[in-house]
């Protein structure tokens with residue numbers, strides 16, 4: 001089967017409620033990088049108007065950040081058959097990138113600064129707690145080394161170098177991991193909680209991170225990993241993506257490593 005006959009459906013979680021700090025950039029990056037290789041791409045919003053079958057139909061899932069109030073609205077909708085469909089997708093290895101508010105919702109629960117605890121889907125074994133309005137938010141540039149072992153190996157095989165991700169975080173909630181593997185270790189910034197040096201989580205093929213929507217534009221090889229993983233799973237065949245010219249993105253990364261004095 002040639003790439004022109006293959007299609008990738010990107011499921012975008014609650015675009016109107018969950019897309020803070022440029023998280024839409026993650027959707028655009030996957031879309032464009034797949035199109036540039038001649039794959040057909042459909043972006044399917046997954047929101048209050050969607051059904052469980054819509055969720056089941058997607059090949060890759062993107063979830064952005066949200067304010068506490070929006071997270072509450074989303075969780076009121078993501079119940080029953082829709083919650084089961086999300087669980088099934090992630091358990092069965094559908095790749096995804098979930099930023100900030102999204103991992104909080106995929107976790108066991110999120111306690112906002114005000115109001116009641118928001119129960120999560122319990123897919124990722126983690127809890128997030130906002131310590132209150134008087135506590136400083138975690139804001140700023142972020143650099144992590146991917147330590148989730150299978151992902152680190154696969155990214156290294158794609159790029160030939162140890163996988164470092166450049167990002168930007170802005171969150172009040174602090175996340176503590178249970179049995180789930182961390183996505184990486186913090187090299188610069190605060191990550192999950194500013195204390196234990198962990199950042200994000202990796203489960204099956206779901207990447208959870210506090211790094212916002214420039215994550216994929218800044219680290220395009222992660223977008224390629226998502227596309228490749230999605231197509232392998234869907235078409236059950238080896239997929240080799242043709243290379244793209246990422247010179248500018250790579251220069252941007254180098255500039256950030258230099259500015260933040262990160263040695264690799």
Ligand code: GLN
Nearest residue numbers: 065066100101171172173
């Ligand atoms: N409401 C969450 C927090 O402050 C998520 C914020 C976000 O997605 N930017 O931790």
